[in-house]
Amino acid sequence: xxxxxxxxxxxxxxxxxxxxxxxxxxxxxxxxxxxxxxxxxxxxxxxxxxxxxxxxxxxxxxxxxxxxxxxxxxxxxxxxxxxxxxxxxxxxxxxxxxxxxx
Amino acid sequence: xxxxxxxxxxxxxxxxxxxxxxxxxxxxxxxxxxxxxxxxxxxxxxxxxxxxxxxxxxxxxxxxxxxxxxxxxxxxxxxxxxxxxxxxxxxxxxxxxxxxxxxxxxxxxxxxxxxxxxxxxxxxxxxxxxxxxxxxxxxxxxxxxxxxxxxxxxxxxxxxxxxxxxxxxxxxxxxx
Numbered sequence: 001x002x003x004x005x006x007x008x009x010x011x012x013x014x015x016x017x018x019x020x021x022x023x024x025x026x027x028x029x030x031x032x033x034x035x036x037x038x039x040x041x042x043x044x045x046x047x048x049x050x051x052x053x054x055x056x057x058x059x060x061x062x063x064x065x066x067x068x069x070x071x072x073x074x075x076x077x078x079x080x081x082x083x084x085x086x087x088x089x090x091x092x093x094x095x096x097x098x099x100x101x102x
Numbered sequence: 103x104x105x106x107x108x109x110x111x112x113x114x115x116x117x118x119x120x121x122x123x124x125x126x127x128x129x130x131x132x133x134x135x136x137x138x139x140x141x142x143x144x145x146x147x148x149x150x151x152x153x154x155x156x157x158x159x160x161x162x163x164x165x166x167x168x169x170x171x172x173x174x175x176x177x178x179x180x181x182x183x184x185x186x187x188x189x190x191x192x193x194x195x196x197x198x199x200x201x202x203x204x205x206x207x208x209x210x211x212x213x214x215x216x217x218x219x220x221x222x223x224x225x226x227x228x229x230x231x232x233x234x235x236x237x238x239x240x241x242x243x244x245x246x247x248x249x250x251x252x253x254x255x256x257x258x259x260x261x262x263x264x265x266x267x268x269x270x271x272x273x274x275x276x277x278x
Binding site: 003004005006007008009010012015016019020022023025026027029031032034035036038039042045046049050052053054056057058059061062064065066068069070071072073074075076077079080081082083084086092 | 108111112115118119122123125126131134135138141142145148149151152153154156157160161164165168169172173176177179180199217222223224225226227228230234235237238239242243246250253254256257258260261264265267
């Protein structure tokens with residue numbers, strides 16, 4: 001059986017991260033912003049697990065679990081904020097939220 | 103012990119990249135969520151092929167399960183598809199991105215050259231069992247577990263607080 005080089009696994013993680021970053025920069029809808037952040041965190045976790053597999057150590061998977069916890073906390077607060085913003089402004093356009101602009 | 107063949111890795115990779123690309127080009131948030139679930143399932147397959155069955159299970163349960171349910175509920179409440187008119191043309195931002203992108207490109211080139219010159223290494227040769235992960239998690243990283251639990255508690259209280267304020271305002275709007 002042939003094996004997968006580490007570079008390929010890291011390349012897949014980098015491509016997924018790049019797609020998420022593109023979505024984060026290009027989309028205005030706050031829901032899509034949050035989805036892009038989830039993609040970014042998932043790609044970072046994939047890189048950690050690939051590194052764990054490279055060295056045969058469990059530490060990378062431990063880091064993946066911490067990323068998962070962080071993503072869960074972040075998305076719950078983020079979606080509560082989305083609900084608040086939708087309630088207050090009747091829109092999810094991130095450019096419409098400019099109360100703090102001088 | 104060897105895991106699945108290398109072919110499975112490339113199939114899962116292609117599916118993950120395709121599904122993720124389709125997520126960010128959707129107009130409708132619900133359609134994007136469906137592709138996002140597929141994307142997370144493909145990443146879970148990748149994790150399994152990389153010899154991390156526990157991480158793969160967590161990816162399915164928490165990302166494709168719990169977090170997606172949260173997204174679906176919120177999408178239901180905020181009536182999706184309303185921002186089809188506000189097209190995502192924020193390309194004026196591109197000019198501001200040139201500087202950071204140029205410097206980031208240098209970093210990527212540096213990283214790539216390091217990877218190219220590194221000795222050949224393979225992934226997915228061994229399965230790292232849940233037991234090993236648990237021993238590391240509750241032995242070496244037990245302080246991190248405590249901090250993660252505090253973060254989750256803070257997230258819980260924060261989300262409850264933000265949601266409660268909205269419910270109260272609704273009730274006041276009805277009575278007043």
